[in-house]
Amino acid sequence: MSDATDTGADLFKRVSVERVSQVIVDQIKLLVREGKLSTGDRLPSERDLCQRFGVSRVTVREALRVLEASGLIEIRVGARGGAFVSSPTRERLGEGLADLMSLSSLTPAHITEARTIIEVGILPFVVERATEADIASLRRMVEEGREALDRNAYTMNLSAAFHVGVSVCTHNPAIETLVQSFHGPMLLSLRQAQLVAPAMGRRGTDEHAALVDAIGARDTEAAIKVMTTHLDRTAGLVRDMPPAGA
Amino acid sequence: MSDATDTGADLFKRVSVERVSQVIVDQIKLLVREGKLSTGDRLPSERDLCQRFGVSRVTVREALRVLEASGLIEIRVGARGGAFVSSPTRERLGEGLADLMSLSSLTPAHITEARTIIEVGILPFVVERATEADIASLRRMVEEGREALDRNAYTMNLSAAFHVGVSVCTHNPAIETLVQSFHGPMLLSLRQAQLVAPAMGRRGTDEHAALVDAIGARDTEAAIKVMTTHLDRTAGLVRDMPPAGA
DNA sequence: CTGGAATAACGGTCAGACCATTAGCCACAA
DNA sequence: TTGTGGCTAATGGTCTGACCGTTATTCCAG
Numbered sequence: 001m002s003d004a005t006d007t008g009a010d011l012f013k014r015v016s017v018e019r020v021s022q023v024i025v026d027q028i029k030l031l032v033r034e035g036k037l038s039t040g041d042r043l044p045s046e047r048d049l050c051q052r053f054g055v056s057r058v059t060v061r062e063a064l065r066v067l068e069a070s071g072l073i074e075i076r077v078g079a080r081g082g083a084f085v086s087s088p089t090r091e092r093l094g095e096g097l098a099d100l101m102s103l104s105s106l107t108p109a110h111i112t113e114a115r116t117i118i119e120v121g122i123l124p125f126v127v128e129r130a131t132e133a134d135i136a137s138l139r140r141m142v143e144e145g146r147e148a149l150d151r152n153a154y155t156m157n158l159s160a161a162f163h164v165g166v167s168v169c170t171h172n173p174a175i176e177t178l179v180q181s182f183h184g185p186m187l188l189s190l191r192q193a194q195l196v197a198p199a200m201g202r203r204g205t206d207e208h209a210a211l212v213d214a215i216g217a218r219d220t221e222a223a224i225k226v227m228t229t230h231l232d233r234t235a236g237l238v239r240d241m242p243p244a245g246a
Numbered sequence: 247m248s249d250a251t252d253t254g255a256d257l258f259k260r261v262s263v264e265r266v267s268q269v270i271v272d273q274i275k276l277l278v279r280e281g282k283l284s285t286g287d288r289l290p291s292e293r294d295l296c297q298r299f300g301v302s303r304v305t306v307r308e309a310l311r312v313l314e315a316s317g318l319i320e321i322r323v324g325a326r327g328g329a330f331v332s333s334p335t336r337e338r339l340g341e342g343l344a345d346l347m348s349l350s351s352l353t354p355a356h357i358t359e360a361r362t363i364i365e366v367g368i369l370p371f372v373v374e375r376a377t378e379a380d381i382a383s384l385r386r387m388v389e390e391g392r393e394a395l396d397r398n399a400y401t402m403n404l405s406a407a408f409h410v411g412v413s414v415c416t417h418n419p420a421i422e423t424l425v426q427s428f429h430g431p432m433l434l435s436l437r438q439a440q441l442v443a444p445a446m447g448r449r450g451t452d453e454h455a456a457l458v459d460a461i462g463a464r465d466t467e468a469a470i471k472v473m474t475t476h477l478d479r480t481a482g483l484v485r486d487m488p489p490a491g492a
Numbered sequence: 493c494t495g496g497a498a499t500a501a502c503g504g505t506c507a508g509a510c511c512a513t514t515a516g517c518c519a520c521a522a
Numbered sequence: 523t524t525g526t527g528g529c530t531a532a533t534g535g536t537c538t539g540a541c542c543g544t545t546a547t548t549c550c551a552g
Contacts (some may be wrong), residue, residue, distance in 0.1 A: 019504070021311070032345075045533060056506045058304060061534085064310045065267070069315035072345055078514025079532045095343050099278075099318060117367035117421070130476075174356040175363070227463040263534070291502060302537045307503085324545025325501045392494085499548075505541085512535075521526085 014208050020055055032072055032085060043073065043083040078136035093181045110233070115182050117229045119163065120224055122170050122179075127220045130169040138212045145205045154201055162208050169215070204230065251492055253414045270309035276408075278318055278331060289319065289329040331381055339427045356480070360476045361428050365409065366470055368416050373466045376415035383459045384411050408454050415461070450476065 031037045044052065049060045066081055067073045074086040141162045148154045160183040167179035207230040214223035277283045278391040290298065295306045310329055313319045320332040387408045394400045406429040413425035460469035 005352060021504085047533080058307075058507095059505065062308060062504095065308050065311045066315040066533095069312040070342070070345060075534075076514090077512080077534045080515055081513080081529095083534095093339075093342050096316070096339055099275075099316060106420050106423075110418050112419055113371075114420040114424060117371075121363035121367035125363075133533050172356050172359055172436075174352050174360040177352075178360060267535085293502080304538090308535095310503095321503075322545090323503045323543080325499095326546055327502050327544080329503095394534095423525065493552105495550105495552085497548105497550080500546090502543105502545080510535105510539095511539080512533100514531100514533085514542090516530090516532105516552080518528095518529085522524085 003039075010176060013231060019062075021059045021062040021066070024049075024053055024055070024060065025066045028063070028067060029070075029072065037085050038118055039085050039087050041085045043085070045082050090177045090180045093177060096181075111182065112231070112235045116228070116235065117160050118175075118178060118182070119166070120227050122175055123223045123227060125175075125222050126166060126169040127215055127218050128222055129171050134169045135212060135216050138162070138169075138208075138215070142205060142209045142212060145148070147206065149201055149205060154205075159204060159208075166211070203233075265307040267312070270295075270299055270301070270306065273313045274309070275318065275320060283331050285331050285333050289331070291328050298394060337426075342427075349430060357428065358477070358481045362474070362481065364421075364424060365412070365430070366473050368413060368421055369420070369469045369473060370411060370466050371421075372415040373461055373464050373469055376419050376461050381462050382417045383460060384408070384415075384454075384461070387411055388455045388458060391454065391488075395447055395451060398411060400451075401486050405450060405454075412457070414463075420492045449479075 006198050010159070012053070028037070031168065037129055039042075044050070046057055046060050046064070050057050053060065062072065064075065071087075071092040072085065076225070077083070118208045145154060145158050145162065148158055164176070164180050167176050169175070208224055211223060211226045211230070214220075214226055230236065274283070283289075289295065292303055292306050292310070296303050297307065297471065310321065313329070314321055317333075317338040318331065319329045321327070321329050332335075362424070387404070391400065391404050391408065392489070394404055408425050410429065412423065413422045453472055457469060457472045457476070460472055
């Protein structure tokens, strides 16, 4: 066996026929990453881009669709319309996570475990950095939750909002984004939300209140203990559930 | 002033003109989320879809581009080609994070802090669940790092691979994804990588080795201590750096 | 049984056209 | 002066129909 199959295997690079539209996408993405295009900037019109890149409008449009789907640009129609560079929203990241979950082998149990790590891990920062305003805001959320409970209108959204509210106290947007992203997939599978909501109700709200108290008292250990209990209870409910798609 | 301007203000609902291609995207996304389309399934050909939806091929193609960009489908050319439902890769999520970072106000310091929380937070699980094979694999990575160092060829990629390798020990794909996603943005800004790499070199590798030892000895506290030191050093280097785009 | 040519299915791209939406301008009237 | 309505041009959204390159399959020749 002395042919090129063995000996020259790595002499030949995999030929990849990249789509023309993909090349355009990469080029524009690079401009954004390098900061040569920043939020709010307007790209040339489609017909302009056609000429600059030397391709047809269809191709340019496909590139724009991809960039739009990635959240890098936003497209407005009409005069003075066009493609504007925009910062991708957190919702979009959450959407991505939701898609990932509905397709891959990520189970609710996996997600919950990751959530626990993050939400417990941030507590030292929360306790350290929460302002009085932050804490007041959390207390308001707890109160709202209790009222909703009395009206029998408690939803997972309220719970999610509270957890995001806690993450806001870190004053670190990266962490906020992370926590927020993780609540998308949870809410997405309605079955679970319906299942978990009643159980979370009164007791969950009480735990929220206890958490706020611990944060207010700058008691990290107590906060961690409350949060761990709180999330473990959720973990127990979703344990061994199949992936959301099923 | 008794005209409709005041009195009927809310009689008129805001009309929203959704793109046709977007309607198609939503429809297919729904099918995937509901599990009516699963990984590996093949969608009808573009020309087929045209007829089913009653739109032109251009429109169908734009819809497919969006779905492809979201990672929900993968497109193959040639006979028997077409759009196949695929599980979105972790790289895509990381890509999203990278975009978010280059556009929003996320600074390297923010990212590093979030990283620390996660990578330290997972250690209890790592220590508990790491198999002998996992540990052997980590040791191999450390060794590779040392060799690369001797050849003066140490890159941040090696470091990133090690950290991802640690997360693999949790045997939780959600956590793996998360850690992997966070290494994208770090590597992306080359300037930082260049700056940090030399400093990470020998000492970083030694810390990696120490971490593996702690994991092997099932010593959670030691592992946390090593990891914290390790990441804090990185944090110090990137602290107060401007956002990646700058 | 093997290698290669023909075929058909499919996505990728192009060119040109028409429609709907929108911002800006301007004239006219209150 | 003010504001109302219409005109116009810029721009994205969609359609039609065509041609090309890639690829799996089939089948024939050696």
